[in-house]
Amino acid sequence: MFRSYGPGKFDSLFDSWIYAVSLDGGPDEEVGNVYEIGEWYGFMSLDSQDAKQAVVDAAKEAGDAPLTEEEQEELNNTVAVIIFENSQGFVQVEDYFDMGEAHKDWNRISKKINEIMEATEEDSD
Numbered sequence: 001m002f003r004s005y006g007p008g009k010f011d012s013l014f015d016s017w018i019y020a021v022s023l024d025g026g027p028d029e030e031v032g033n034v035y036e037i038g039e040w041y042g043f044m045s046l047d048s049q050d051a052k053q054a055v056v057d058a059a060k061e062a063g064d065a066p067l068t069e070e071e072q073e074e075l076n077n078t079v080a081v082i083i084f085e086n087s088q089g090f091v092q093v094e095d096y097f098d099m100g101e102a103h104k105d106w107n108r109i110s111k112k113i114n115e116i117m118e119a120t121e122e123d124s125d
Contacts, residue, residue: 001068001069001070002014002068002071002074003068003071009090009091010091013059013062013064013071014071014074014075015091015092015093016091017055017059017064018055018058018083018093019091020058020062021044021051021054021055022042022044024058025054026042027042027043027044027083028042028043028044028045029042029043029106029110030042030043031113031114031117032116034086034087035087036117036120037113037116037117038087039084039086041083041085041109041110041113042082042083043082043102043110044081044083045079045099046075046078046079046080046081047080047099052075052076056075059071078095078097079096079097079098079099079102080096080099080103081093081096081102082094082102082105082106082109
């Protein structure tokens with residue numbers, strides 16, 4: 001069973017743990033700004049045992065441990081995530097089982113957001 005977060009800013013408990021880890025150590029890369037353009041994205045690798053353990057630790061700190069079999073399988077198979085937060089504080093997490101696909105999506109997102117940020121800066125000049 002993949003547990004739902006319930007009403008709130010996350011779709012699942014799994015997403016809330018990923019977000020907590022991103023706040024603790026920061027994502028590997030990030031683009032955007034919720035205050036300036038209403039969107040923020042973070043790319044975080046989860047391809048090491050230490051990164052996966054950080055997610056398990058976040059679940060323990062939140063009182064959600066142990067992970068269900070489905071959550072543990074998701075964590076085991078996930079090599080990267082892209083986190084999205086909007087100006088309302090809602091967070092979505094996209095899990096990737098293939099690092100190439102994760103980088104492909106990240107490059108597309110970061111290009112789009114950087115173009116928006118540049119246009120915003122030009123408009124403010």
